[in-house]
Amino acid sequence: MSNIKVEICIGTPCYLMGARELIDEMQKIKKEYKDKIELKSLHCIEERCEKAPIVKVNGEIYEEVTYDKLQKVVKEKLARL
Amino acid sequence: MGLVIDEFYKSVPKNGQVVCGDNVEIIKNDLETIVVLSDGLGSGVKANILSTLTSKIAVGLIDKKLPLIEIVETIIATLPICKVREIAYSTLAVLKLTNDGYAHIIEIDTPSIFLLRDKKVEKIPMEERKVIDKTVREAKIKIKQSDKIFMVSDGVIHAGIGALLDFGLGWEGFARHINNVADSYHDLKNMIEKLIDICMAYYLMEPGDDFTVLGLSFREKRELTMLSGPPQDFKKDEKVIFELLEGPGKKVVSGGTTAHIVARELNQKVESTFDYYDKDVPPIMKLKGMDLVTEGLLTLNKTADYLDKHKLGQLYPEGKDGASRLIRMLLATDYIKMIVGRAVNESHQSLNLPLELGIRTQVMNKIAQSLKKLNKDVEIFWY
Numbered sequence: 135m136s137n138i139k140v141e142i143c144i145g146t147p148c149y150l151m152g153a154r155e156l157i158d159e160m161q162k163i164k165k166e167y168k169d170k171i172e173l174k175s176l177h178c179i180e181e182r183c184e185k186a187p188i189v190k191v192n193g194e195i196y197e198e199v200t201y202d203k204l205q206k207v208v209k210e211k212l213a214r215l
Numbered sequence: 216m217g218l219v220i221d222e223f224y225k226s227v228p229k230n231g232q233v234v235c236g237d238n239v240e241i242i243k244n245d246l247e248t249i250v251v252l253s254d255g256l257g258s259g260v261k262a263n264i265l266s267t268l269t270s271k272i273a274v275g276l277i278d279k280k281l282p283l284i285e286i287v288e289t290i291i292a293t294l295p296i297c298k299v300r301e302i303a304y305s306t307l308a309v310l311k312l313t314n315d316g317y318a319h320i321i322e323i324d325t326p327s328i329f330l331l332r333d334k335k336v337e338k339i340p341m342e343e344r345k346v347i348d349k350t351v352r353e354a355k356i357k358i359k360q361s362d363k364i365f366m367v368s369d370g371v372i373h374a375g376i377g378a379l380l381d382f383g384l385g386w387e388g389f390a391r392h393i394n395n396v397a398d399s400y401h402d403l404k405n406m407i408e409k410l411i412d413i414c415m416a417y418y419l420m421e422p423g424d425d426f427t428v429l430g431l432s433f434r435e436k437r438e439l440t441m442l443s444g445p446p447q448d449f450k451k452d453e454k455v456i457f458e459l460l461e462g463p464g465k466k467v468v469s470g471g472t473t474a475h476i477v478a479r480e481l482n483q484k485v486e487s488t489f490d491y492y493d494k495d496v497p498p499i500m501k502l503k504g505m506d507l508v509t510e511g512l513l514t515l516n517k518t519a520d521y522l523d524k525h526k527l528g529q530l531y532p533e534g535k536d537g538a539s540r541l542i543r544m545l546l547a548t549d550y551i552k553m554i555v556g557r558a559v560n561e562s563h564q565s566l567n568l569p570l571e572l573g574i575r576t577q578v579m580n581k582i583a584q585s586l587k588k589l590n591k592d593v594e595i596f597w598y
Contacts, residue, residue, distance in 0.1 A: 144487060145471045146512045149497040157489060175487035175498060177471045 148187035224429035229258040230421040236262025336390035370426025375417035438464030444556030446598035470511030493536035509537035522585035
């Protein structure tokens with residue numbers, strides 16, 4: 135069972151605004167932490183497309199996510215495990 | 216026979232050349248397919264211009280519905296003769312094949328056509344006649360539903376010269392390879408790819424001449440129904456989904472929001488994937504009952520750009536990304552029913568996209584136009 139669930143939106147706006155780079159980087163982090171991170175893609179979280187890219191971490195929604203921001207959130211959560 | 220003709224070819228330029236001296240032109244209508252293969256003398260740009268000239272003139276005259284033999288006579292009379300080598304600047308092979316299997320073949324200075332019947336190559340008996348100072352070979356035969364026809368340029372017959380063989384593969388040699396390939400491959404596209412590989416191997420991967428392999432076969436008509444975009448009036452969601460499900464052939468959905476609407480109406484779940492193979496094309500999705508579910512805007516734009524450049528007979532793109540998959544499905548289909556929703560996607564408005572990228576109706580129209588040029592029957596239903 136994974137401890138941290140990261141869901142990245144891959145709808146057109148999110149994809150254009152950098153979701154692909156987020157996926158790339160998260161896949162690298164996942165290799166390091168293996169089962170502790172569950173990585174998923176999904177579509178259009180609550181119509182927040184204006185704030186793309188959108189990522190959900192353990193159900194919590196993050197807007198205008200950059201890689202640095204996502205990495206920080208994930209690492210903080212990993213530290214608390 | 217009520218069937219349609221599939222045609223594919225691949226041309227490989229001589230080692231070190233950028234363009235190929237062989238040229239293929241294909242014209243198609245609802246009743247027949249006409250293929251013209253021309254091989255320009257020598258290789259490179261000069262040969263390319265000569266063969267393009269010859270085949271374009273031939274196709275232009277055929278389009279004017281002149282009798283085939285008259286066209287060939289005109290071309291022979293016009294073809295310039297190389298002063299040094301005293302031969303015509305380019306060769307010509309013309310094949311007219313009707314959907315009910317009547318073939319008319321004319322060949323000048325080109326290897327004879329290969330007829331693959333019951334997994335064995337046969338040579339088609341040809342009548343010879345002199346036109347001006349050229350020997351023209353001509354045949355009219357009935358082709359069976361299960362037959363395949365192969366046309367090649369002499370680079371195939373000469374494969375191996377300067378490499379593995381002293382005198383090249385020869386007509387019989389290539390016929391043997393067609394027999395072998397027919398034993399293990401069924402699909403025309405795969406057979407052509409394989410035959411090209413074989414020629415490349417004889418040339419030790421450095422072809423000493425331009426070469427082309429072209430194949431034709433019959434198949435049943437294929438149909439496809441494609442839905443893209445939510446309808447302007449959301450009350451029509453249900454109707455649009457009904458149109459999709461009741462539409463003919465394979466089912467394709469293009470667009471994330473659209474996929475979710477289909478899923479909602481079907482009481483299913485859209486399964487997102489992470490597998491992206493092309494950085495410009497978002498991953499495909501999965502939805503029970505649908506043959507392909509892609510992202511919308513980016514995938515469709517990529518598809519439209521590709522189809523705009525695609526020439527009849529060219530092999531399909533190989534990629535595993537959503538656009539390549541969609542392109543392959545569209546190209547392999549004869550009738551395409553497009554259901555296009557005109558709802559404006561609010562989320563795209565905030566992105567300041569270039570105008571032509573942002574408008575679904577334009578992209579879908581562009582795709583439909585390109586498909587029509589490739590002789591596909593396309594109908595668009597707007598919602």
